[in-house]
Amino acid sequence: MQCMVLILLVLLSSFAFAQTGCFVRAVVFAGYCCHTASIFKRLNILTLTKISKLQTACFVYKVLNNLLPSQFNSFFTPNYMVHYSTRQHSKLHPACCRIKIHADSIHIYGVDIWNSLTSKLQSSPTLSSFMNKYKHLLLDSNTTD
Numbered sequence: 001m002q003c004m005v006l007i008l009l010v011l012l013s014s015f016a017f018a019q020t021g022c023f024v025r026a027v028v029f030a031g032y033c034c035h036t037a038s039i040f041k042r043l044n045i046l047t048l049t050k051i052s053k054l055q056t057a058c059f060v061y062k063v064l065n066n067l068l069p070s071q072f073n074s075f076f077t078p079n080y081m082v083h084y085s086t087r088q089h090s091k092l093h094p095a096c097c098r099i100k101i102h103a104d105s106i107h108i109y110g111v112d113i114w115n116s117l118t119s120k121l122q123s124s125p126t127l128s129s130f131m132n133k134y135k136h137l138l139l140d141s142n143t144t145d
Helices: 002-012 021-027 037-042 048-064 106-116 127-140
Strands: none
Touching: 021 037, 048 106, 048 127
16 A cells, blocks of 8 residues: 555656645645645655745756856846955846845846855756755755745
């Protein structure tokens, strides 16, 4: 029975609905009121918020490493192109925004996520190694978002 549940979980984990708490509770036969954070951690599944962070960071990685068409090259500006030499010259320059809807855009959210990463993670040689390292970092983090 446990093997069937694991196979079902693996088959359905790529779908967005598989990331919802009620589905995960049903797969592991947890109670309706059971908190899902520990279940997600035990099964090594990212929450929707963490999937969003991973996908956003991958997009920024692709833009900065010229893995996307040239139309995306102007999405992000390094600090060294905007300011004089500072301690954060290797980070991306955050654009100013006045409204919440702009703060949720890839121009702002992507910069926030990218600047929060370590330089070792940012300098990963390939996209797949970057994704794997960042996914493990997200799985190991204690935040419940």
